[in-house]
Amino acid sequence: MGLTKEQLLARLQELQIVFSQYEHPVVLTVEAQDKKQRFYIVSALAETKVDLKVLSQRLGLGKGGLRMAPEEALAEILQVPLGCVTPFALVNDSARNVSLLLDQGFKSQECCFFHPLSNDMSIALNARDLDKFLNSIGKTPAYVDLEANPTVGKDQPPDLANLVPSDAAVLAVPVEKQGSSQGSEKIHISVNNQQNAVTGYICRMHHNDTFRPKLSSRNLLFVHCCDGQSMVLMCIVDLSLASKAVKPSNASSTKEKSSGAASSSISYADTDKFVEEILEKTKSIVLSEIKEENAEKYREQLATLVSNNISKLGVELKNIATIFKNTAYTEGFKAGIHHQPKRT
Amino acid sequence: MEQKTQEEDQIVTPWEVAAEKGGKIDYDKLIDKFGCQRLDQSLIDRVARLTGRPPHVFLRRGVFFAHRDFSDVLDAYERGEKFYLYTGRGPSSEALHLGHLVPFMFTKYLQDAFKVPLVIQLTDDEKCMWKNLTVEESQRLARENAKDIIACGFDVSRTFIFSDFDYVGGTEASTCNLDYFSDVSIYFQEIFKMHTTIKCDMDPAGLWFCMVLLFEISPVSCHTCASSAFTVEIIVQFLLQEHGQDCKVVGIFGFSGEDHIGKVSFPPVQVDMLLAAPSFPSSFPHLFSGKDSLRCLIPCAIDQDPYFRMTRDVAPRLGYHKPALIESSFFPALQGETGKMSASDPNSAIYVTDSAKDIKNKVNRYAFSGGQDSIENHRKYGANLEVDIPVKYLGFFLDDDAELEHIRTEYGAGRMLTGEVKKRLIEVLTELVERHRRARAAVTDEMVDAFMAVRPLPNMFS
Numbered sequence: 052m053g054l055t056k057e058q059l060l061a062r063l064q065e066l067q068i069v070f071s072q073y074e075h076p077v078v079l080t081v082e083a084q085d086k087k088q089r090f091y092i093v094s095a096l097a098e099t100k101v102d103l104k105v106l107s108q109r110l111g112l113g114k115g116g117l118r119m120a121p122e123e124a125l126a127e128i129l130q131v132p133l134g135c136v137t138p139f140a141l142v143n144d145s146a147r148n149v150s151l152l153l154d155q156g157f158k159s160q161e162c163c164f165f166h167p168l169s170n171d172m173s174i175a176l177n178a179r180d181l182d183k184f185l186n187s188i189g190k191t192p193a194y195v196d197l198e199a200n201p202t203v204g205k206d207q208p209p210d211l212a213n214l215v216p217s218d219a220a221v222l223a224v225p226v227e228k229q230g231s232s233q234g235s236e237k238i239h240i241s242v243n244n245q246q247n248a249v250t251g252y253i254c255r256m257h258h259n260d261t262f263r264p265k266l267s268s269r270n271l272l273f274v275h276c277c278d279g280q281s282m283v284l285m286c287i288v289d290l291s292l293a294s295k296a297v298k299p300s301n302a303s304s305t306k307e308k309s310s311g312a313a314s315s316s317i318s319y320a321d322t323d324k325f326v327e328e329i330l331e332k333t334k335s336i337v338l339s340e341i342k343e344e345n346a347e348k349y350r351e352q353l354a355t356l357v358s359n360n361i362s363k364l365g366v367e368l369k370n371i372a373t374i375f376k377n378t379a380y381t382e383g384f385k386a387g388i389h390h391q392p393k394r395t
Numbered sequence: 396m397e398q399k400t401q402e403e404d405q406i407v408t409p410w411e412v413a414a415e416k417g418g419k420i421d422y423d424k425l426i427d428k429f430g431c432q433r434l435d436q437s438l439i440d441r442v443a444r445l446t447g448r449p450p451h452v453f454l455r456r457g458v459f460f461a462h463r464d465f466s467d468v469l470d471a472y473e474r475g476e477k478f479y480l481y482t483g484r485g486p487s488s489e490a491l492h493l494g495h496l497v498p499f500m501f502t503k504y505l506q507d508a509f510k511v512p513l514v515i516q517l518t519d520d521e522k523c524m525w526k527n528l529t530v531e532e533s534q535r536l537a538r539e540n541a542k543d544i545i546a547c548g549f550d551v552s553r554t555f556i557f558s559d560f561d562y563v564g565g566t567e568a569s570t571c572n573l574d575y576f577s578d579v580s581i582y583f584q585e586i587f588k589m590h591t592t593i594k595c596d597m598d599p600a601g602l603w604f605c606m607v608l609l610f611e612i613s614p615v616s617c618h619t620c621a622s623s624a625f626t627v628e629i630i631v632q633f634l635l636q637e638h639g640q641d642c643k644v645v646g647i648f649g650f651s652g653e654d655h656i657g658k659v660s661f662p663p664v665q666v667d668m669l670l671a672a673p674s675f676p677s678s679f680p681h682l683f684s685g686k687d688s689l690r691c692l693i694p695c696a697i698d699q700d701p702y703f704r705m706t707r708d709v710a711p712r713l714g715y716h717k718p719a720l721i722e723s724s725f726f727p728a729l730q731g732e733t734g735k736m737s738a739s740d741p742n743s744a745i746y747v748t749d750s751a752k753d754i755k756n757k758v759n760r761y762a763f764s765g766g767q768d769s770i771e772n773h774r775k776y777g778a779n780l781e782v783d784i785p786v787k788y789l790g791f792f793l794d795d796d797a798e799l800e801h802i803r804t805e806y807g808a809g810r811m812l813t814g815e816v817k818k819r820l821i822e823v824l825t826e827l828v829e830r831h832r833r834a835r836a837a838v839t840d841e842m843v844d845a846f847m848a849v850r851p852l853p854n855m856f857s
Contacts, residue, residue, distance in 0.1 A: 319837045367830075370548055370830060370834065373548045373549075373550060374548075374834055374837045376550065376551065376552070377545070377550070377551045377837075377838075377842060377845075378837060378842070380551045380552060380845060381551070381839065381841050381842040381844075381845045382841075384841070384845040384848065384850075385841050385844075385845075
């Protein structure tokens with residue numbers, strides 16, 4: 052039997068990991084399809100776009116390597132109830148061969164919400180503390196840029212290959228194959244409590260799907276995928292709860308209405324995202340140019356070559372910067388026209 | 396009514412563009428006929444020097460190839476006198492194609508390179524009148540087009556977008572409706588009737604344009620018939636005085652001498668009532684008050700030249716600098732250099748809403764190839780670069796001069812095949828459209844409001 056929620060919380064406290072907890076009743080069902088034995092949990096931020104095909108290649112599993120996992124695997128390997136996929140499940144011994152991929156975006160967030168082995172509660176803690184916990188159970192946290200799409204070919208080995216678990220877990224109950232599903236099915240379940248309504252979407256995805264969790268301001272998205280060679284269990288972490296944690300419920304409901312329209316423009320003027328994107332693009336140029344063969348070919352000029360290529364990036368970056376500026380100006384303009392002048 | 400010039404070779408008017416006997420447009424002849432000047436290499440170098448950055452690809456490749464008074468603008472710029480940019484679009488449909496983007500891409504470059512403000516006019520009134528749209532529909536289209544224009548990357552702190560219905564004339568605009576325009580037009584038709592005795596061969600279009608021009612600029616309110624008549628009288632006298640029998644107006648719009656004023660039927664021309672006003676800084680008091688000597692530079696396609704010639708004639712009499720023009724050649728349709736792209740044929744153009752698959756399909760199937768009909772012949776004779784569309788498009792959108800030169804050499808010699816050229820073009824276009832789509836997704840209605848708000852632009856020259 053796996054750890055219970057209480058035991059996990061106790062363990063966290065022992066490690067002096069600070070977290071806050073919220074109670075809520077939740078019931079989620081999951082459907083998935085599975086063929087084999089190697090398992091991964093991929094934990095991603097709500098806005099991160101994860102392409103299973105790309106991940107599959109990066110893990111060295113070929114293009115169709117990752118697919119949804121069945122609920123039996125949840126129960127057996129992770130020992131958590133349905134709808135409760137969480138990195139914390141790795142505390143169980145049965146999950147020792149599950150590989151964990153964490154969205155590197157967690158590191159920049161103040162805290163993230165996870166289920167503590169039971170989906171009637173979420174706890175918030177930050178990435179450092181998650182690491183602390185993972186280290187304590189002998190797991191090394193692997194932060195990955197889930198959106199990156201590096202070319203994988205004979206010269207470029209899959210960059211996440213080291214994350215493939217060495218031993219396959221054995222399922223006591225083999226699962227019969229299901230016909231592959233085309234497209235995705237969404238089952239919407241929502242639950243309310245006073246402060247944090249949690250809405251869950253379950254998607255059954257074809258392995259060709261790139262999915263992007265579609266959220267309104269308060270969602271948790273669980274996706275399970277499986278494929279010919281590996282199973283992926285996914286839990287997407289909802290961040291918005293963190294920011295609204297202490298707001299009274301009436302304020303949070305108005306936010307829900309406006310956040311739909313506003314959220315898209317907000318992300319275009321988000322300083323963090325802006326800088327991240329610039330750095331990502333620059334890094335990818337640098338990384339692609341600094342290679343063994345280029346080092347020989349260009350030798351001393353390699354630095355100049357890289358530098359020139361980065362300069363060419365200038366045009367693209369200026370475009371992004373203009374979008375940023377226009378968005379920020381628009382926000383100010385909107386605020387200005389709604390500004391209530393002081394009464395004299 | 397047919398519109399032909401004296402020589403029957405090629406036809407270039409604001410309403411029709413046709414090459415000579417299915418060949419290509421002779422731009423040298425056009426420059427001679429219109430009387431504008433070539434944008435030569437020395438000017439391009441000067442631009443590079445003044446702006447401290449490489450000249451835009453459209454300058455390097457001769458896309459923008461003609462001008463009027465651009466060197467005066469540069470002289471003034473060197474002395475520290477800035478200018479403002481003015482361009483526009485008639486929002487006739489929601490779909491924008493790459494040909495529409497060309498002037499905006501170039502204008503963005505000018506804005507960034509010279510660090511000057513820009514006014515963008517959306518002539519929703521013109522389209523409303525001529526395409527029988529309701530005012531609301533016309534305004535909605537204008538806003539949709541504005542989003543695509545903003546997506547070209549204009550700087551909101553230096554750009555003012557306005558639609559004729561919303562902005563022009565103050566009180567007149569706010570009560571503007573279709574009836575107003577048709578009343579005016581009917582009124583002017585009556586005026587025409589009264590002036591059938593004028594000897595000078597002033598064509599209805601020209602007279603109409605002049606009247607409209609002064610109608611808008613004149614501080615006299617033109618609501619009443621009396622004052623309108625007064626204005627018209629002034630214009631007619633002015634023209635008679637200036638031009639007498641030799642009315643220049645005839646030549647500009649391509650009307651022949653026979654068309655006489657007695658023809659009350661409204662000429663099928665798209666006259667923009669307000670094309671002239673934005674060329675004068677006084678039209679934007681919230682931006683340029685007190686700056687009556689501010690010059691205006693208008694990037695446009697060369698077929699718009701006639702509209703602005705009239706404005707240039709009138710400007711000195713009103714005490715303003717003549718607006719300068721910088722003019723582009725036509726963006727060819729996918730099927731070949733027979734004229735302009737047409738919004739009515741979706742396969743004649745690549746639209747900004749096309750998917751990567753659409754682009755690939757359109758280029759592969761419809762782009763007119765200058766290659767030979769068989770591979771052997773192609774290897775032997777090479778491709779005809781004069782008519783090949785993929786190479787032409789690359790000339791517009793492939794920034795790397797060296798790579799373009801390489802493609803032209805290899806393809807022209809027959810060593811490179813059409814398929815390869817098309818493949819490269821597809822890459823370039825897909826990237827362009829993708830970038831545009833991404834930028835377009837970032838444009839919200841609030842952003843359009845911000846661009847269109849009548850507000851000061853304190854940093855427009857910095």
